[in-house]
Amino acid sequence: MHRTSPHEYFLDASGVEPAVFELRPDYRALLLVADGLDMAPSNPVSDDLVDAAEVHARALLGAGPVEDLPHIAAWRAAYRAFGAKPQRTRNSLQALTRRAADRLPRVNALTDIYNAVSVLHQVPIGGEDLALYRGPARLVRATGDEPFEAFADGVPTVEHPSAGEVVWRDDLGVTCRRWNWRQGPRTALSERTRTAFFIFDALDPMTDEALGAAATALSSALDRMSPGIDVSRRLVSAE
Structure with a gap:
């Protein structure tokens, strides 16, 4: 008899509140859990992907400014819709493409791989340590009271999102501010990570097929790094 794994329970309990879909009915989140990871330093698998991502980013920006790339432009519009200024708080895809x-940077194989997939498939991706989550992941419009653990000049501090800001959170507080702008250190990936949780954020014109292809690319690269990993995933949409 099939038994639902704890990771599938987590994915089933995670979701997006209706107020976010009211803001952007075209939004989709592909949630992916990869279990059984063997954390490693940057290696040939991750280096090849990073090299390809850098070449791809140069080709994209050789054709026009980063702000005009279709999915990045869609995210800039989404940021404006909840009051964020995209000139000051760039969505993660824009910041990463420009940097690429x-x-x-070469950080470690896990981080390098998901950064490269983000650039290659032009989709924002967040990566976190699932063991550090408390309760399911939810994308919500903030009240402004939620705590967000961060660092200011190297010193631990607690911030609070603006009321109405779109944030990812768990039972303890905010895990990522402004949709996909800045992840917090509380749930960050580290050399101790064995189970990673990834969030792929999509808006039109990105299709479900393209979103799925990005998730498959990440899963395949992680399996080459840590053969035999267990991967679960779920697509969340307004439909």
């Missing part, structure tokens, strides 16, 4: 055109 010069050179992406």
Whole structure:
């Protein structure tokens, strides 16, 4: 008899509140859990992907400004819709694509791989340590009271999102501010991570097929790094 894994329970309990879909009915979140990871430093698998991402970013920006790339432009509009200024708080895809055109940092194989997939498939991706979550992941419009653990000048601090800001959160507080702008250190990936949780954020004109292809690319690369990993995923949409 099939038994639902704890990771599938987590994915089933995670979701997006209706107020976010009212803001952007075209929004979709593909949630992916990869279990059984063997954290490693940057290696040939991750290096090849990062090299390809840098070449791709240069080609994209050689054709026009980063702000005009279709999915990045859609995210800039989404930021404006909840009051964020995209000139000051760039969505993660815009920031990463611009950086990749010069050179992406080599952090560790896991981080390098998901950064490269983000640039190659032009989709914002967040990566976190599932063991550090408390309760399911929810995308909500903030009240402004939720805590967000961060660092200011290297010193731990607690911030609060603006009322109406779109944030990812768990039972303890905010895990990522302004949809996909800045992840918090509380749930960050580290050398101790064995189970990673990834969030792929999509708006039109990105299709469900393209979103799924990005998730498959990430899963395949992670499996090459850590053969035999267990992957679960779920697509959340207004439909």
